Amino acid sequence: MKLIIRLLAAIIIGITVGSLYYAVGGAFFEVLVRLFITLEMILGSLIFFTIPFIILFFIASGISRITGGSGKVVGATVGVAYISTLGAGLLAYFVAILIMPLVTDGGAVPEEGEGLSPFFEFEIPPVLDILSALVLAFALGIVITVTKTDTMRKWVDEGKVITEYIIEKVIINILPFYIAGVFAGMAATGTVFDTLAVFGVVLLVAIFLHWVWITIQYTIAGALLGKNPFAMIKTMLPAYLTALGTMSSAATIPVTLKQVKANGIRNRIADFVVPLCANIHLAGSTITIISCTIAVMTVLPDYSMPGFFEILGTIMLLGVVMIAAPGVPGGAIMAASGVLMVNLGFNEAAVAFMIALYMAQDSFGTAANITGDGAVSGIIDAYEQKLHKKA
Structure with a gap:
């Protein structure tokens, strides 16, 4: 909560x-801006210097660690996640393309190069580009898994561990100053309030879609387990509220585990699925990332829908x-930035807006992520019981 206040x-x-x-x-004000x-x-x-390291080490480590439990259960968990x-990303896309034209006519943010410029140019070239880091991460992760090196x-x-320490102790602490610079530059051109109105609507839509997707997830899990999905969601509320305060899936695992088991999910399934999904199941984050992506591409004049x-x-x-998303505040958008830069051509200005919006x-x-982990646990529990019946 302190981070939210600082942002x-x-x-x-x-x-x-x-x-x-x-x-x-x-x-005076020109110098200040x-x-x-x-x-x-x-x-x-x-920040952009750090992104390739996030992708390299977190993806490689994540792939090499997807073990434990039977092969079928591991595969099913990864597949469901x-x-x-x-599905969450596609839901966000279809809703966003319907809503964005209603709340903006595009071009709310000035063209790059307009407004005031910095006192000097300063750039730290990344050691790896995004695509190279992604390919290397998958290669290392798969080879380590196969060879058990x-x-x-x-x-x-x-x-x-080192990269996560840098994110938690350095990147997260400098984000407020970075975001202050983003909004100072935007306000200096007189466009900030139009843009904030657009982004405010997008964030409200994203939060609404979180709950829509949670309901869909638990409807499926409830149907498979023969349970009331809304009763299951109610049981998960302590985990949801804990995550609101911690802003970390990893830090919420103990509460998530307790509530998942309170929903009747067997211990051995919950003990495996919840920690794994805390690292690989980020449906709520994906909804926000896609919603904000459409918003940014709508208001920035250099992009189209x-x-x-x-x-x-x-x-x-x-x-x-x-x-690859680190289990710290803002970890998902740090990992996703590379994809947006490679696939959608996002420049630093676009990524800056994404970080500010996401945070x-x-x-x-x-x-939404950790609440959805409870639904995934229910689906896997039902699947594993079906496997045993067949056996």
């Missing part, structure tokens, strides 16, 4: 500084890359 404060400060320059002008924009550029360069993520598994696991097959490829890749509702996306 809101950063947005307010950035808008205030930029709006004062736009309304009053003068050398340019200082904010320069800080945004420096911090953004550091992936289908859930894919302990040295390489230890290397990617330790790389994951993506077609179905273009967004389908993006969602399919997101479903895989969500394995504004991260707690709700996380809550």
Whole structure:
């Protein structure tokens, strides 16, 4: 909750500084806004330098660790989590393309290059580009799984620990300053309030869609288990509320486990599925990412509404890359940024808006993720019982 307060404060400060320059002008406010924009550029360069490492170490480690339980149960869990993520993304896309034309006529954000510029240019070239990191991560993860190479598994696991530490202790702490710079630059051009009105609607729609998808998930799980889906959702509310506060699927695992078992899911299924899904099932985050993606591509003049097959490829890749999402606040959007840059051509300005938007509702996306884990556990429990009956 402290992070949410800091992010809101950063947005307010950035808008205030930029709006004062736009309304009053003068050398003092110009210097102040340019200082904010320069800080945004420096911090953004550091964030984009980190993204390939997130993709490399988290995907490689995630793939190499998808073990435990019988092969059929592991495969079913991964498959259900992936289908859930894919369905959630498609739901968000179809709703967003219907709503976005009603709330914006496009071009609410200025063209790149308009407005004030930073005091100097500063760029940290990434060690790997996004696509190279993605391919290398899959290659390492699959080979480690097949060959059971302990040295390489230890290397990617330790790389994951180091990268997660950098995210949690550095990236998350600089995000408020970065977002303040984004909104200061936008407010300095006089477009900020039009844009905020659009993004506000999108975030409300995303939260609504979280609950729609949770209801769909539990309707399926309830039907398979012969249980009331709404009673199952009610049981999961403590986990949902805990996730709102922690903004972390990993930190909410103990509460999620307790509530999943309270829904009658057998212990050995819950003990396996919940920790695994905390890392690979991010349907709520995908809903937000796709909703915000359509919003950003609508308001930025350099982009147009993506077609179905273009967004389908993006969602399919997101479903895989969500394995790489660190279990810390904002982890999902950090992992997803690479996909958006490669598949949809997002530049740094577009990714900056995505980060700001995503972080504004991260707690709700996380809550939808872990609540959905309970439904996946129910589906896998029903599947495993069916396997035993056949045997």
